[in-house]
Amino acid sequence: xxxxxxxxxxxxxxxxxxxxxxxxxxxxxxxxxxxxxxxxxxxxxxxxxxxxxxxxxxxxxxxxxxxxxxxxxxxxxxxxxxxxxxxxxxxxxxxxxxxxxxxxxxxxxxxxxxxxxxxxxxxxxxxxxxxxxxxxxxxxxxxxxxxxxxxxxxxxxxxxxxxxxxxxxxxxxxxxxxxxxxxxxxxxxxxxxxxxxxxxxxxxxxxxxxxxxxxxxxxxxxxxxxxxxxxxxxxxxxxxxxxxxxxxxxxxxxxxxxxxxxxxxxxxxxxxxxxxxxxxxxxxxxxxxxxxxxxxxxxxxxxxxxxxxxxxxxxxxxxxxxxxxxxxxxxxxxxxxxxxxxxxxxxxxxxxxxxxxxxxxxxxxxxxxxxxxxxxxxxxxxxxxxxxxxxxxxxxxxxxxxxxxxxxxxxxxxxxxxxxxxxxxxxxxxxxxxxxxxxxxxxxxxxxxxxxxxxxx
Ligand SMILES: *Cc1c(COP(=O)(O)O)cnc(C)c1O
Numbered sequence: 001x002x003x004x005x006x007x008x009x010x011x012x013x014x015x016x017x018x019x020x021x022x023x024x025x026x027x028x029x030x031x032x033x034x035x036x037x038x039x040x041x042x043x044x045x046x047x048x049x050x051x052x053x054x055x056x057x058x059x060x061x062x063x064x065x066x067x068x069x070x071x072x073x074x075x076x077x078x079x080x081x082x083x084x085x086x087x088x089x090x091x092x093x094x095x096x097x098x099x100x101x102x103x104x105x106x107x108x109x110x111x112x113x114x115x116x117x118x119x120x121x122x123x124x125x126x127x128x129x130x131x132x133x134x135x136x137x138x139x140x141x142x143x144x145x146x147x148x149x150x151x152x153x154x155x156x157x158x159x160x161x162x163x164x165x166x167x168x169x170x171x172x173x174x175x176x177x178x179x180x181x182x183x184x185x186x187x188x189x190x191x192x193x194x195x196x197x198x199x200x201x202x203x204x205x206x207x208x209x210x211x212x213x214x215x216x217x218x219x220x221x222x223x224x225x226x227x228x229x230x231x232x233x234x235x236x237x238x239x240x241x242x243x244x245x246x247x248x249x250x251x252x253x254x255x256x257x258x259x260x261x262x263x264x265x266x267x268x269x270x271x272x273x274x275x276x277x278x279x280x281x282x283x284x285x286x287x288x289x290x291x292x293x294x295x296x297x298x299x300x301x302x303x304x305x306x307x308x309x310x311x312x313x314x315x316x317x318x319x320x321x322x323x324x325x326x327x328x329x330x331x332x333x334x335x336x337x338x339x340x341x342x343x344x345x346x347x348x349x350x351x352x353x354x355x356x357x358x359x360x361x362x363x364x365x366x367x368x369x370x371x372x373x374x375x376x377x378x379x380x381x382x383x384x385x386x387x388x389x390x391x392x393x394x395x396x397x398x399x400x401x402x403x404x405x406x407x408x409x410x411x412x413x414x415x416x417x418x419x420x421x422x423x424x425x426x427x428x429x430x431x432x433x434x435x436x437x438x439x440x441x442x443x444x445x446x447x448x449x450x451x452x453x454x455x456x457x
Contacts (some may be wrong), residue, residue: 004378007322009414010315014061020044022377023076035453036370036438038379048413048421050179050406053345055101055258055265059303063262066306070299075290076415079298079305085307090312091247093270095277099288100295102218105269107135108287109214109254111280113178114138121169122181122216124188129181129216129254141169144252148189151339151350151401156230156324158341159186159223160198161256165206170209173425181436182208183216183225184246186421191219191343193226196245203249212251212273218259220426222344225317238313252276259345262307262410266300307447316411320344323418330422336429345407351384352402354434360385360398361457362437368404368428370454371435376424380404386440387449 001008022030022045034040043049047367049056058069070076084409086097099105106129114120123144125133133140143165147155159181170177182202185193206213208378227234247253252271256341257263271277288295309317326344337353353366358364365384372378383401391397406421418447428435437455443452 002060007216007319009411010057010313011060011318011411019047021047023428024374027374027377031370033372034365034443036456037449037452037454038369038373038381038452041373043379044325045377046373046379047452048417049379050346050408050421051379051410052410053198053259054256055263057258057262057264057411057442058315059262059264059413060306060411061318062310063303066302070297072298072303073135073292076292077298077301079162079301080292082305083301086308087268087270090220090243090268090308092244093250093252093368094246094272095270095274097269097280097282097284097291098294098296098301099267099269100189101258101265101266102216102254103132104252104288104295105256105267106132108283109248109269110136110138112276115444118178118438119169119173119176120179120181121161121166121177121285123186123194124161125181126183126187126216126289129183142167144186144189148186148192151190151348152337152401154340156193156341157195157198157226158192159189159195161202162202163198166202168206170205173373174209174211174426175295177211179207179212179214179251181214181216183218185219185226185455187218187345190339190348191222191345193223193344195231197231199246199249212271213249214271215246215250215253216255216276217253218256219445220255221260221311221317222321224312225314225321226344229321239314239317240449243312251436257304257307260311261304262311263300263304266296266304268294269325320410321410323413324417326415327358327406327408327418327421328421331425334426334429336425339403340363347406349380349404349406350402351382351404354404354432358435358437360402362439363389363402364437365402365404365453366438366454367435370438371428372404375428376420378406378424380406380420382449384454386438390443390448 044296110292116137118138124142130140145160148158257266337350339348351368355364363384363386366386388399438454
């Protein structure tokens with residue numbers, strides 16, 4: 001708002017959900033019962049839940065009204081046509097295929113274009129994207145710029161693709177590359193944006209080698225906001241125009257509506273290639289449903305259609321990105337180490353620098369995440385050696401980074417909630433030297449971070 005420095009939440013609360021304010025003694029007992037694994041907690045026992053921003057957002061009154069309008073006809077429902085119109089308003093690809101979430105779109109796409117001997121370049125594959133590429137037998141290659149790999153280095157577009165590396169890959173293996181992917185924002189790289197200039201350069205390389213370009217568009221609106229704020233040539237442009245420029249550069253996309261769809265479930269796959277669309281629809285019918293609903297109820301399609309109109313609203317995006325930046329700013333001012341600059345949806349605390357006395361194989365990220373819960377009932381997510389340290393042969397090696405992600409659900413928490421998180425992190429930061437590591441006492445063969453049990457050292 002003109003003349004004001006305070007950026008307010010551009011909405012008011014209509015329906016509230018009480019928080020269960022646990023005591024430290026209760027949290028201590030709950031931690032022990034959960035084997036010090038925050039995934040094993042009941043979410044009712046979490047005060048501020050920053051585990052993920054996926055599907056955890058609050059819907060608007062208009063979205064709930066849209067849910068009521070939802071029509072559950074099996075084929076050709078009006079909900080489908082409203083969904084199609086809302087998606088095509090931003091992403092006018094010829095063919096639109098609804099799915100129950102993003103990974104279902106990935107599974108279908110890579111089942112058709114992937115396979116043994118194929119290679120998919122991306123700035124950084126999100127974990128489900130990589131898993132679906134590899135499940136098909138193909139190879140997933142990450143080609144983010146060098147700046148994107150250095151947590152302490154500030155760069156406005158750390159999600160950019162290394163165009164020279166992409167060119168080299170295509171010179172060597174053009175025949176093996178069915179498509180190039182760019183993830184906006186780059187979730188696995190810290191929620192960092194990709195510039196329009198970089199997307200144009202990637203498009204030029206794709207044209208030179210005649211390879212289709214697909215977007216992983218999960219956080220397209222946050223990415224467009226960063227372009228508007230940080231890219232000189234696009235400063236102050238309407239977000240919707242920037243989104244349309246982005247989509248005009250691509251031949252297709254995968255999407256999780258649980259992020260910038262502002263919905264609790266949903267996704268889609270879209271493309272211009274009619275032959276590819278036909279093959280994808282055949283798989284869709286096997287695993288998701290008829291092509292006018294995918295894996296969704298009509299009411300979900302309507303909630304997403306309305307969410308897409310709200311997510312490109314500039315006062316929403318200003319508040320959204322500022323809320324995350326505000327959290328980062330206050331922690332940085334106190335010297336808390338993190339990935340810089342903050343991403344669009346999360347702050348990533350750097351437990352390696354914060355807890356230098358805890359070696360990687362004693363899981364410093366887990367120690368920090370557990371302590372944040374013990375201190376303030378805050379649930380973040382370890383992204384480090386507990387998540388990635390186990391090799392297929394069962395041995396352990398330190399992960400590249402020891403992070404704790406504090407992901408911000410959309411439109412859920414107020415500034416005082418964020419202030420509370422700041423206070424809790426600072427309390428833990430002040431007594432960081434007293435924190436101890438963990439050992440794993442029980443773990444499954446794969447994806448251990450979801451179910452492993454830990455014991456304090
Ligand atoms: C969440 C996400 C996905 C997968 O979407 P789901 O809806 O969780 O299946 C894919 N790519 C990125 C970048 C994501 O953030």
